[in-house]
Amino acid sequence: MTVNPVLSTLIVVAIWFLIFICLHIVGLRSRQGNAQWLVRSYAACCAATLVTVAALSMWRDSGQTLLLLLFIALLTSACLFVLYVPAVYTILTSLSVATLILLRRAGGRLTEKSLYDRFATRGLVQQRLCVLVDAGYLVKDACRFRLTSRGRALARGFAFIKRFWCLGPGG
Amino acid sequence: MTLIYLGCVILAALIWFATSVDLGFLAPSLLIEPGWLDFSLMLFYFSAAFFGGALQLYNLADRGFSLRILIDVEETDSDAVDADWLVANYAGGRGLTWMYGKRIEGLLETKFVDRKADMIELTSKGERAAAVLLAIHRFLRLEPQS
Numbered sequence: 001m002t003v004n005p006v007l008s009t010l011i012v013v014a015i016w017f018l019i020f021i022c023l024h025i026v027g028l029r030s031r032q033g034n035a036q037w038l039v040r041s042y043a044a045c046c047a048a049t050l051v052t053v054a055a056l057s058m059w060r061d062s063g064q065t066l067l068l069l070l071f072i073a074l075l076t077s078a079c080l081f082v083l084y085v086p087a088v089y090t091i092l093t094s095l096s097v098a099t100l101i102l103l104r105r106a107g108g109r110l111t112e113k114s115l116y117d118r119f120a121t122r123g124l125v126q127q128r129l130c131v132l133v134d135a136g137y138l139v140k141d142a143c144r145f146r147l148t149s150r151g152r153a154l155a156r157g158f159a160f161i162k163r164f165w166c167l168g169p170g171g
Numbered sequence: 172m173t174l175i176y177l178g179c180v181i182l183a184a185l186i187w188f189a190t191s192v193d194l195g196f197l198a199p200s201l202l203i204e205p206g207w208l209d210f211s212l213m214l215f216y217f218s219a220a221f222f223g224g225a226l227q228l229y230n231l232a233d234r235g236f237s238l239r240i241l242i243d244v245e246e247t248d249s250d251a252v253d254a255d256w257l258v259a260n261y262a263g264g265r266g267l268t269w270m271y272g273k274r275i276e277g278l279l280e281t282k283f284v285d286r287k288a289d290m291i292e293l294t295s296k297g298e299r300a301a302a303v304l305l306a307i308h309r310f311l312r313l314e315p316q317s
Contacts, residue, residue, distance in 0.1 A: 095271065097304055110291055
């Protein structure tokens with residue numbers, strides 16, 4: 001029986017992507033640095049995907065077909081990654097998600113004031129500032145924070161996108 | 172956004188059916204067969220580009236908390252800011268209370284919570300979502316967000 005080369009490539013991509021998800025979950029549970037662990041584990045699994053596809057196709061396909069299969073593998077893996085990451089970050093960092101979880105922990109209801117006291121606070125800003133410092137977008141100077149050149153480029157890029165889409169202050 | 176997506180999907184499907192498989196220049200070794208697989212991959216790649224690309228960029232620009240902090244620091248006259256300044260001036264001077272109010276309004280609009288007098292309560296939909304999210308947080312051993 002001949003297996004369709006594109007289908008076998010997609011199966012390889014799916015298997016390696018599942019391995020990546022397992023690795024990422026293991027990293028989260030063992031408190032690895034989330035972003036670095038995410039990128040490293042994905043890069044390793046993506047490389048393994050390409051090697052597997054090349055190894056499986058080499059005896060059967062060559063030239064353009066092999067290139068097509070590698071391209072399909074890379075594109076499919078990248079698409080799965082861009083769908084996976086926002087879903088994960090929503091669960092990890094969204095304030096709306098954190099609010100639902102807090103309400104659940106508190107038996108389903110809380111005063112609006114207590115929610116504001118919990119989430120609209122200096123502590124939340126301080127926590128995000130530390131994340132931005134760790135990511136290299138800000139530098140801490142005594143108790144104040146300054147943009148790095150990387151942070152300035154990102155801020156200007158997104159300020160432009162906000163203006164382009166007429167999004168208002170947002171955030 | 173959903174209408175834009177559906178419109179583009181319909182257009183892409185019409186173009187796919189109206190054009191020849193090899194587009195008049197592709198070598199046979201570069202064609203994906205059978206046709207249903209080619210069509211399915213086209214829809215998947217387009218959907219991933221839309222939901223993982225364009226829509227995420229839009230959401231990040233519209234609601235990204237960390238990005239808005241960076242933009243606020245960039246737009247201030249001062250070279251550096253502290254946490255207290257951001258609490259008061261987040262999102263172009265609106266402040267953190269405004270930001271969290273927007274989140275609460277979003278949860279109310281999507282009917283995950285109800286407002287009763289000064290209380291915020293989970294709806295049945297919110298209960299189900301919160302139970303799943305809490306289970307995921309526990310499985311991932313995430314600390315309650317402070």
